[in-house]
Amino acid sequence: MSKNCYDDETFFQGYKKIRESQNNYNDLLEQPAMRDYMPDVRGKKILDLGCGYGRNCVEFAEGGALRVVGIDSSKRMLETAKKESVHPNVEYMRLEAERLHEMNETFDIVYSSLVFHYIEDFEKLVLDISSVLKGNGVLLFSQEHPIITASPDKGLDWNYDDKGREISYTFTNYNRQGRRGSHWFIDDVITYHRTMGTIVTTLADNGFHIDALYETAPKPFAVQKYPKLRKEFLKPNFLIIRARKMRILKEGLMKNETRRFLL
Numbered sequence: 001m002s003k004n005c006y007d008d009e010t011f012f013q014g015y016k017k018i019r020e021s022q023n024n025y026n027d028l029l030e031q032p033a034m035r036d037y038m039p040d041v042r043g044k045k046i047l048d049l050g051c052g053y054g055r056n057c058v059e060f061a062e063g064g065a066l067r068v069v070g071i072d073s074s075k076r077m078l079e080t081a082k083k084e085s086v087h088p089n090v091e092y093m094r095l096e097a098e099r100l101h102e103m104n105e106t107f108d109i110v111y112s113s114l115v116f117h118y119i120e121d122f123e124k125l126v127l128d129i130s131s132v133l134k135g136n137g138v139l140l141f142s143q144e145h146p147i148i149t150a151s152p153d154k155g156l157d158w159n160y161d162d163k164g165r166e167i168s169y170t171f172t173n174y175n176r177q178g179r180r181g182s183h184w185f186i187d188d189v190i191t192y193h194r195t196m197g198t199i200v201t202t203l204a205d206n207g208f209h210i211d212a213l214y215e216t217a218p219k220p221f222a223v224q225k226y227p228k229l230r231k232e233f234l235k236p237n238f239l240i241i242r243a244r245k246m247r248i249l250k251e252g253l254m255k256n257e258t259r260r261f262l263l
């Protein structure tokens with residue numbers, strides 16, 4: 001199993017502190033948007049890819065999901081999940097997203113919150129997800145927005161006016177895709193930058209119909225709770241995509257033909 005920064009003690013504690021803080025971006029920006037796009041979970045089988053603490057798994061089970069499988073490659077995150085997010089309909093497995101094809105089960109919904117930017121081979125990931133999704137099944141994922149994965153120094157790239165107010169945000173080398181290292185609690189946290197075009201086209205080329213693409217903006221409740229969040233009107237922080245596995249992707253149909261057919 002390859003190295004996962006969430007198993008590093010300093011990283012794990014730093015991330016935990018952020019998630020426990022009142023005004024974290026997951027609770028204020030990303031999760032409210034993901035809930036807007038989540039299909040009805042009642043009676044569904046759901047895979048939570050990169051489930052972390054397992055909070056979403058329990059949420060889905062409590063919402064009526066028949067079975068929820070949470071996979072994650074971090075030993076520490078899964079230990080927390082198994083302790084804090086327990087439900088009879090939820091099962092956790094330690095599995096890298098890169099080995100998803102080894103799963104012997106299919107799901108109605110694949111859900112993934114803030115994991116895809118850690119995965120190097122996006123096309124393989126999309127194909128593997130397709131292999132565990134039933135026909136017409138839904139993939140809902142969030143990831144760092146491509147503007148963020150293209151930041152020169154992640155999280156620190158605001159530009160300020162002479163009164164210290166944020167006026168813009170810098171990203172760079174947008175069209176140079178691939179591995180980026182940054183400092184987030186520890187040095188060399190590796191993420192992968194892909195353009196919006198690559199993300200959308202890879203999904204379409206592999207038989208997914210995108211029915212929602214949302215670039216996060218703060219909701220009124222969030223700004224009220226944390227007024228500093230207004231700066232997030234200057235750029236989107238997260239990208240959220242909901243896509244459906246098309247039944248029409250038949251064996252023998254080439255990728256480009258599929259795309260023409262879908263268009």
Ligand SMILES: C[S@@+](CC[C@H](N)C(=O)[O-])C[C@H]1O[C@@H](n2cnc3c(N)ncnc32)[C@H](O)[C@@H]1O
Nearest residue numbers: 006050051052072073074077096097113114118
């Ligand atoms: C930002 S956290 C999000 C956790 C959870 N989805 C949530 O929203 O609370 C990213 C998660 O992705 C997991 N992860 C990173 N790379 C992974 C990989 N290659 N395979 C499986 N999980 C991975 C990490 O261990 C971590 O739990």
